[in-house]
Structure formats: C-alpha cells, structure tokens
Amino acid sequence: MALVLNEEQLMLKDAAAGFLQEKASVAALRALRDSRDEAGYSKELWQEMADMGWAGIAIPEAYGGLDYGYIGLGIVLEQMGRNLSVSPLQSSVLVAATAIALGGSEAQKQALLPAIASGETIVTLALQEGPHHAPHKTAATAIADGDGYVISGRKVMVADAHVADKLIVVARTAGEPGDAEGLGLFLVDREATGVSTERVIMVDSRNSGTVTLDSVQVSADQVLGSLDTGSALLQQVLDIANIGLSAELLGLCLESFERTMEYLKDRKQFGAAIGTFQGLQHRAAEMYADLELAKSVVIRSLQAIDAGDDNLSLLASACKAKVSQVAARVSNEAIQMHGGIGMTDEFDIGFFIKRARVAQQTFGDHSYHLDRYATLSAF
C-alpha cells in the first residue's frame, strides 16, 4: 500500500485540524486545568466530536461507526496531539472499543460499540498494577464462582477511570504473576458493588485513576471473548493502542517542533535571530530527519492494522520505541531552544513535554519496546 493519505483521508485531516484548533487547542486544555474541572474533559466537546463520527471512526458501520479504519483514527489522534486536545478518544475509542471489536461476542459488540460510537458510553481498560507497564505481572484475580467470576485487585493509571461507565478489567484466571498466559478481560460496571475509583490528575492535566476491585461479581457473559484467548487479545489491543498513541505523539512532536522553528526565526540575541546559529541549525536538522522517520513508521503501522499484517507486534514496538525516542528529544529541545520563556507556565510550549512523557510511558516506553523489538526479532 502506498504510504500516503488518500484524498478522503487528507480531507479528514484538514477537518480535524480546523475543528481542534478552534475548539480544543492548548488554550482549552489550560482552561480545563485552571478551572479544576470535575470531569477533566469537556462533555459538550466530546459530544460534538462524537456527532462528527470520531468516536466511531474505526468502528464498523454495522455497529454505528464510520469504518474509516485505524488510519482514520490515527489521523484524528495526530491532530489531537498537535492541539493537545483532551477527550476520552484514547481510553474509550482507541483502547476499549478496539478490545470489544476484536474480542467481544456479537451481543457485546451490539450492546457497546454503538454506545461508544455515539459518545454516550465511556469504557476504559483497567490493566496496570505497578509503576510500569508489565501486563504479564498482573496479580488481580478472577476466580470462577458458579456461572460467573469474582474479581479482586487494585489497578492504577486507569485512564478516565472516574468518568467511565464501564471498565475492561484484566485479571488472572490461571497461572502466577509473571506468566504471560492466563489473563482474562472482563466487562465491569464502574458502579458495580465492590468497585471504587479515585481520580488522579497527571502531569499532563489529564485524568487517570486508581480502581479497587473488592470481590466484584461478574457473570459469564461479561467475559470479553473467551478466557483462552485473553492474553492474545490483550497483546493485540495493546499493539493497536501503542500505534494510536504514537500517532498522537507524532502530532505533538510536529507541533512543538514547528513552534520551536518559528521561535528560532523570530527570537533575536547577540544581534541576530538565534536560528542563524549553526549549532542550533544542525540540531534542528537532525530532529527533522528523526521526525521524517517517525512519520513513516506511524503511517506504515496504522496501515498495517487495517491491512491485518501478521507482523503487527514487531511494527507496533518499533513504532512506539522510535516515536517515544523522538518525542523525548524533540520535547526537550523545544524547552531548551526556547530558553527561559519555555520554562514559564504562561507560555504554551511546556504543555507539550508534559503530555509527551505520559503518552510515552502509557503501555510501555522506549526501553520496554526496544527490548520487545529485540525479543520479537529473536535476539
């Protein structure tokens, strides 16, 4: 497949860029933060996005979606990255809807996908337990009990936990913490008995949360897919999630790089624009080459999801590792090249590095994915 956007996709990109610049820019993020908004995102805006079809952009038409594929979702995520737009698009659409679409029964898909696509329901994945992304270390348990299961455990860093309607809880049905296999995915109401959530505000001013599950009862039909395939399903969802996060990070990098280049052209010191200094020019040019690589691996990976490529895991880890590395470099240089003003809260550039680090860490950073890339390459 040609590694370019087609006309429809280019139109979507322009439309998303225009909408987000107007309604969900860095200024909007700042306002959400400073008003200490209870929800942590704008429900009205999210409804508008859903009305445009974004919440169902990768969901098949049969379930109320637009069926634009992950390339479509990636385009929107990239623009959200550029604008640092806040919404449940990552938690509910990129991650949860993907899990349901890939693993859910027909009844589960019917029940949830249209509700996610319409923006009416928010679902989020409750996976992480320790400081790092390490799915195989899952200790939360789901113990068979009659027709259903009883789930207990504690989850941290659950995106949008306090505003979600449903959780997809990863819990161990077999084996020990450390085993890659034996994991199941369970649909749990956030308000079910035994579930408690606590909001955590992250450095990027977004919602995360801690979820405690105390002997929560779920029926058998709340298992996503089958228990046998839980671990494989989870890996597939995480691969897609990491590619989507990379698309968002790419947008973030491009925007902060472009802002930095503008600053280098405008800002004068020692009687000249600082962009004339070759030391900065060479670093800028190196970053440019890096960004070109990041662009390539993101579009290649998004296309690979839609094409059902069988090396998706390798590509997903390459994508997240590369883009995380570029994001670290570009966001650091954005501050350094802006100098003192880049350190002030008043100036917007600092917001980019904050979101960058959270997105880098979510579902594994450069270290995690470079290691996984080597392992998947059999060395």
Place this chain on the structure above:
Amino acid sequence: MALVLNEEQLMLKDAAAGFLQEKASVAALRALRDSRDEAGYSKELWQEMADMGWAGIAIPEAYGGLDYGYIGLGIVLEQMGRNLSVSPLQSSVLVAATAIALGGSEAQKQALLPAIASGETIVTLALQEGPHHAPHKTAATAIADGDGYVISGRKVMVADAHVADKLIVVARTAGEPGDAEGLGLFLVDREATGVSTERVIMVDSRNSGTVTLDSVQVSADQVLGSLDTGSALLQQVLDIANIGLSAELLGLCLESFERTMEYLKDRKQFGAAIGTFQGLQHRAAEMYADLELAKSVVIRSLQAIDAGDDNLSLLASACKAKVSQVAARVSNEAIQMHGGIGMTDEFDIGFFIKRARVAQQTFGDHSYHLDRYATLSAF
C-alpha cells in the same frame, strides 16, 4: 590521593613524550608497516626503552624494576598512545609481568620479572578463543598428568605471539566452558613441543597471533600461583590491563583531538576557517568535556591499582567503558572533521582510529564493560 601527577611523574611524562616523538612516532609505525617487518616491532627501540627502565617501570625493585607503580606505567602508555608507538610494552609488561608479579611464586618472579624488566624476555597472555573477550567461555583444557598437566586448545588474538618467548596460557582445570571458576594460568615456552603460533597482522598493523596447543606438557611448577586462585588472578590481571589500555587510548584520543583542533583552525572553506562553524565548535566542545572525564577516570584508576583499592573491578570497567566510548567518538570525529584528506593513507590521522578499535576490543569493549559495571553494581 590527589588526582594529579607529582613532580617525578611529570618529569617521566615529559621524558616519555620527548623520546617517543623522536623515535617511535606515527612515522615509525608507518615504516614498520610498509617494510613488512618480520618482528612487527623494533627490537633496538625496545631495548632502548628497556634500558630507560620502562619495561620494569611497575615491577618492584627487588625484581629488577623501577617500582614507579602503575601510575608510572600508565604515563608511559599514554604517551605511547599519543605517538602510536609499537612495542611489547602492553603484552609483556602491562599484562604478563602483572600476572607474574601478582600470582607467581617467588621462584617464578625471580626467574621472569628481571628478564622482562631488562627487555630480554617477552611474555604474553594467551586467553581469547572466540571472536569476543569472554574469559569464562575458555574451553582449552589442562588435564592433570602425573606431576604436571597436559594442555590442549586454540587461542586467538594473542598479542605478539610470534615474537614471545613464553606464553601464559589460560586453560580450564575444572568445570565447563561458561563457568567463571576453574581456570588455571600456565607458563608455557613458545617453542615447547605441541605449541605452534601463526602471526596475524591487525588493522593497527600490530602483531597478533593464533596459538595452537596440542597436548603440551607442562610441569607443576609452571602453574602461575595456584589452581584455586586462577580465575581470581585472571580477573585482577584483566582489570589492570584494561586500565593500562585505557591510558593508552586516552593518549591516542588526546593526540587525535588536538590534531583535529589544529586542522579546524588552519583549514579554510567557504572563505573561513572551518573551526569558525558553530556546528563543529559545539561538537568539539562536547568532546573536550568527554576527554576531561576520560582523563579523570584514567588517573583515578591508575592510582587505585597502586593503592590496592578494593573496588578495582568496578573502576576498571568504568574506565574501559568510558574511555572506549570516548575513543569511538573522538576517532570518528577526527576523520569526519578532516574530511576527504582524513580518508587518505598518506595523512596520519587514519592511523589513530585503527589502533583505537583494537585497543577498545582487547579484553572487552564498551558493551562488555558497561554490562559488567551494572552487574558489579548489583543491578
């Protein structure tokens, strides 16, 4: 101890610098190479060095040495690095004499150290078997046979093998390849029955060699130290050897950096000295900081040998890892900053990168020692 040279040491440094610039410069290395010298080093020059005491510089006076310690040997090695001087100082003095001094019996020391110090005998360590430094993978065996041992195996990358009088052969007396323990060090005549050597000329135009040991018989008094302590002795010798090689590499780095800075000042392009370009200036300044770090770890490590510090292994690995990293950077930049002329054989700068890579690899490079540093730091 203050991390500076004292007056005596400063004098030694000046004397070594003067002597080597005159008699063992890059021109001398080129002449050795182009004449395809049989020995691969100048015996006359080596005798002059020995007459000045260099071959016994770290050897105690009781055994015919100068007892200037490893700081003294390091000073000479640094100057040899600056001049790319070729001699058996590394193989016979830094490595072999150290092994004998640390591990040898009184009789062995009496027999060998004065002979090494006078320059009359050359001894070298025969350790490596595969492409990489990996002492624990030693497969050569020494099997007890009556009062003595029978040694069989194949050694590669043995420095100065074809001109050595004696070899210190590392062979396994217990355990399997892969075990850190169970290694013995044996003194073997190069002309003993069953020993054959083949010269290999390296990229740095120096002598290496392949040594084949086919049922070589050695008597019990040819065991260096005791069999129980062979592995520990070997580690100690290698730590010191790596610090010594780092001193040589440091000299090599400083010289090629200084030559490069001179070139940047002289060479004009686009109507200006290329040293005015900030892109090159910043890279030069970063390298300068790196070189300052390299200097510090080398002097600290040399002093630690003489002081008998108990964390020598950690320091040795830090030293070799850091200096190897700096050497890779500085030698690459030396070529790049010289441009096309740096690629020509006619110009001397290319000799530095060639010696650098061999010294980096000998007894473990940056990868090996960074890993070892982490392991020794318990993580």
Place this chain on the structure above:
Amino acid sequence: MSELEQFRLETREWLEANCPAAMRVPEAGDDDQYWGGRNPEMSHPDQKVWSDRMGEKGWTTPEWPAEYGGGGLDKDEVKVLRQEMSRIGARTPLHSFGISMLGPALLLYGTEAQKQEHIPKIVRGEIRWCQGYSEPGAGSDLASLQTRAEDQGDHYLVNGSKVWTSYADKADWIFCLTRTDNTGTKHEGISFLLFDMASEGVTTKPILLISGYSPFCETFFDDVKVPKANLMGEEGKGWTIAKYLLTHERAMISGFGHSSGKKTLSQNAVELIGMDAGGKLDDPVLRQNLAQLELDAMVFGHTMSRVTDEAKAGQGLGEAASIFKYYGTELNKRRFELMLSVYGEQGLAWEGDAYDNGKLPRAWLRTKANSIEGGTSEIQLNIIAKRVLGLPS
C-alpha cells in the same frame, strides 16, 4: 595535642551546646531551608536560633575574614568545622545568595565602607539578597541589558526591569546590573549597583514555572533612587564583576542533583522493577541507560576532584567552570529523565498525597532550566570552543 585537635574539641563542644536538636534532623524539603532576612520564613523557630548563634561566631561564613564578622578560619579549620557539623547532622544554618554570590565579589571589588556595611549583615543573615541580572528579551545575551541608571548628581535614577530574579519577592536588597552609558560596546557602560528592595519604585511579580512553582520573579524599577555610594566597583566596569559572579553561579548550578547519600537510582530501579532470571535488572534497555548514567556521574565526580586537585597543585585548567556547568546540568537532566523511566507512569502523577503531590515530575521539569539559567549549555559550549580550544570566531 595539635592546635587543630584542640580546635576540633572546642568546636565539638560548642556545637553540642548550641545546635538545637530540631536542627539535627535532616531537612524534609525546601521549606526547611532558612534564608534569614528582615522577615525570615520558618518552619521551626529553632531555625533562627541556630542561624543567629552560628552567625554570631561568623561560622555561617567560616572562611571569611573576622574583621567583617566572618569566622576567620583557615582551610583546615573550616574542614574540621564541616566534619563536626556533619558528625551531628547539623543543618546548614543559613542559605543565602549574599554568602554564595555577592559576598565573595564584595570582598574582591567592594569599598571598605561597603564591606563594613554589608558583609556583617550577610554573615548574620540580617539582610537577604537577590540578583538582578537577566532582563526580558535578553536571555543568553546578558550584556545587552537595558535597565538604565541615570546620573543625578548624588544618586542614580534606575528604570527598567529584570526577570528570573530568584526570591526577589522575599529579598531585602538587590545587587543589580544597570546601564550607565550607552555609547560604547555592550560590555562597556554596565554598572553594578546595590540597593534596598524597599526603595520607592521597586515592585516584584512572581513567575509561575511549568513545574507549578518557582522562586523566580519579574522585578520592575520605576524611578528608583540609588545613592552613588551604592555603586560597587567603577562606574561602567560592572561587567567584570558580573563575569566573576557568573562563573561562580555556574559552578553552583552544576552541583545540582547529586545524590544525598540515599539509595542510588539503580537501587531504586531494582526495587521497583525487579530482576530477571539472570540476576539483571528486568528492563535491559533501562539497565544500560542507568549504568551509563551512574558511570558518567561517578567519572564526573572524579573530574571535579581532579580539577580541584590540579588547581591546588597549580596545574589549573582555567575554564573548568564551563565544563562543569555544561556537563553537570546535562547529566542532571539525564538523571531526571531516567528517574521518570524508573518510576514509570505512576511517577507522572501531579496531585494527591498518594503521589507526593507530584514531587518527582515537578523536580524533573525544574531540571530543564538547569541548562538555561546561569548561561545556557550552548553558551558554555561556545566558551569551551573559543576560550579553551582556541577555535576562531
């Protein structure tokens, strides 16, 4: 007993008697630092007691001359004092830009009257100083400063503004670079003035940083009258003093981020991440990055020792401060980036007691300024390239 041993005994005794118990407990955070001044801020009343007692003896500045209130100790005695303070875990009695920055310059460039007036108050923590260097829009090009000081006979009239003035809102006096002459090169015509922040026409406004808090302010001067006697050094020659102080500041900033005897980052990583089957940290890439960091930090430490030793031995390096500033701050940024990797996504929480109110990410963000303040890394590289390596302009 040698005199030095005698001094040690007396010091030990005095400290035992005079250092309050609360001042032997490690500082829990920045709030526990005591900065003195006209309106000192305290988290514990003994902070002032301890600082006053030490100030009285001159031991807040033990190596400064006794005639100005300093301790008048020689190097060996200073070392003993530090050792004895460290023995009982005594806190630094007084944090002060007067001590770390202005004082050494005053002793070198100040008039006798200025020394007599200011140094004793610095030693006793009576006056808290701030530094008026950077200006909005000047950035690294410090010498392009525009704050004007007009000669009005017996005083200067100061107009302009400064930025990045640490603790300007809490300081009593300022040492400030101003322009008294516009006709020469930008390095000429700069004058170094000292004045009271309570003077009419001085206002300050805190700057909020991306880390969420900040010691920095913008400071505005509107027809501020500064007596001529408050000029330090010659009129128009203030740049010499400024450079001296900058070198001082560089050495200070590069000292940031040194581990304070707690666990190393790799030890923390082992606890948080665990080991693999082969006994190595169970994140091989992070392990390599940590090893490289800790190795570099160790060797950087050797370098600081070596340069100090060389200076003592008269083999001085000259421009060492630029290397320290450049390498030290870059190292510190690397360290905090790796801390984020070690502490993982949870390390990025910004609020809530459970997450220490974002102490880690706030500190991480703060390090980004290290390579900007006090001369950017780029400036340091320029200095090394030109002054040390002699590369042409």
Place this chain on the structure above:
Amino acid sequence: MSELEQFRLETREWLEANCPAAMRVPEAGDDDQYWGGRNPEMSHPDQKVWSDRMGEKGWTTPEWPAEYGGGGLDKDEVKVLRQEMSRIGARTPLHSFGISMLGPALLLYGTEAQKQEHIPKIVRGEIRWCQGYSEPGAGSDLASLQTRAEDQGDHYLVNGSKVWTSYADKADWIFCLTRTDNTGTKHEGISFLLFDMASEGVTTKPILLISGYSPFCETFFDDVKVPKANLMGEEGKGWTIAKYLLTHERAMISGFGHSSGKKTLSQNAVELIGMDAGGKLDDPVLRQNLAQLELDAMVFGHTMSRVTDEAKAGQGLGEAASIFKYYGTELNKRRFELMLSVYGEQGLAWEGDAYDNGKLPRAWLRTKANSIEGGTSEIQLNIIAKRVLGLPS
C-alpha cells in the same frame, strides 16, 4: 491477457534465452561488477556477453528513450523487467556512472548532437565515464573550483587538477566542472565539459585510502584541448548541472550498506555470541544497540518508500535527498561500527586468508567516507536547516 502480461512472458523468455548461467550467480565481490568501457575488466567472459545483449535491447537503461538506444519502457514495464531479472537472479549487466549520473543530465541539458553521440555508447557500455568535480583544497566548498578552461576560439584549454575522481584511471571520458570565468561569484563562470581521458595532457594517479585500497584518483590536466562542441549546457552555467547531479549522487550514496538479503547483523550476533539464560543475546548492551540500529534501518526503509510514494502522489517533499544522504550514511557508519562489535577483536585482522584479508575492517573504514563524499553530513544538515526548515542565514 493484458499487454503487460504479454510483455512479462516475452521478457521472461528472452531472459531465459539470453542471460548466461554464470550471470545468474550472485556477485562474490566488487571484482564481479562489470563496468564496460574500451578495455573492460572481467572476472568472467560472460560478463561482456550479458552486458552486450542487454545493451543491444537498451535494457541496461530500460527507461531511457529508445531513440537514443534506451529501452523505451514505461514504468510498469521497467518494474516487470526488474522482477523477471530478480526471479532468475540475473546480475546487473552494467555498472556505469554514465547511466547513474551523466545520462540523466545529458538527457536534460545536452544538445541533440551530444545525446546522439554519447547516450547510445553509455547504454551499450562502450564508453566508461568518470566525474571531475572535487579539487584539492576545495572539499565541501565545491564551487570554489580552480580548474581553468580558457577560450581558444574553437576549443578550450584546460589546466588544473581534480581529486576523488572515482576510477579515473579506468575511465574513457570525463564530465568535468571547469572555470571559464573568474569575474562573478564563485557559482558563476563554471562550465560543464565532456572530454576524452585519452586526450593529450591528462594524467591520473590513484589515491591510497586508509582502507588500503580505493577507486579514487587524482587527475591532472595540462593544456588539455577540449573542442567547444563538448560544452554541455551554457558556458558559465555549469553549476546548475552540477547541483542536479549532486542531488542524484546523494541519493545514490545513501543507498549504501543495505543488507543484500543475507542474514541480519543480529542473526550473526546470535551465532557469534550466543544467548543468555533468558533467551536474549548474551551481551545486553550490544543487544540494545543492535535493536536500535535495526529498528532505525527498518524505519529508514519505510521513509524512503513513503517519500517515493508521496512524490508519486504529488505530495513531494522536495529536499528529501539531503535527509537520505545524511541519515543513510550515518546509519551505515553506525551499522559498520556495530559490525566491529559483533565480530569482535577477530574482526579487526587486516591480512591473511583466514581473516578474509581484512574485508570487514576495510569495508568499515570505507564507510567513514560516506558522510564526506558527495556533500558532507554537515553540508546536508545546513541544507535541511536552510532550505527545508527555512532557518535564516
């Protein structure tokens, strides 16, 4: 059957009939490359047979116009031809700077007579060309060239010298940048001449490289007469053609070092170093560096594909060649440095059959020139900064 399918069948049949068996064996080394020319060098006689047969059909340059002897194929047909050649493992029939460099420029800037004269001989491999660009002392500042071409009425008299002329000692003709005018800026007054290396006054001298061998020469011109008809493009406008060719060359050089379908470096590493208990390469630091290299190489490959696809889709990037040149050559240097690490100390042997006569270290040293020749990495970064990013001068 579509026309294209028909073409595929015919091509397959022709290749089967005309590609000698020996030319279906992979090249073992540089000696197996066939470069044609008046005195072609061969390691096997079928090299010339194969090249001549392909040249006759114009398939050494399948996309060039048939009127000048090219294949006259459209893009789809060229693709089919490449696929069919690849299917039987057919070697490249003819290596040629005439094909890769001069030809495209001739088609664009040459006169009809020049095209008629030179292109068919390039296609058929009858004339081997070399490039006369760099001069001693000019380095990256290519336009500062000094080789003079004086107007003597019907001919130019050329005096001067060139350096880094690849295979000048084996070439029949040279395309050469000369200065016909000294009065304007350095980019003006440059003229692009074509002439026979057998002309009186031309001498060449090979340059020995640090890798021990080299395709490069110094070339000297002493009163060489070049007919006016051999001027390509306008007099004094040769820089335009030079720039066009440089961009071409950059794209070529960045293509170096791609693995030729053999084992990956990490697979070699596994064989040479082995695995640890956890099933990872038993050198964790090298493992990380290898993973980063192979990942970057993969993504660089994606980037070359993407840029090609964008160009086709009319979303062209413009200055992509500079990124390819910069990143590709730096990547290649990294790859060879890591190869040294993988092959260890034994990989550094320089002589002896047992060590392949130092093939690896010689190739490694050769890569150091990648980021110098055809415009240094620094030049590429300048181009990106100024032309792509629009940073000011």
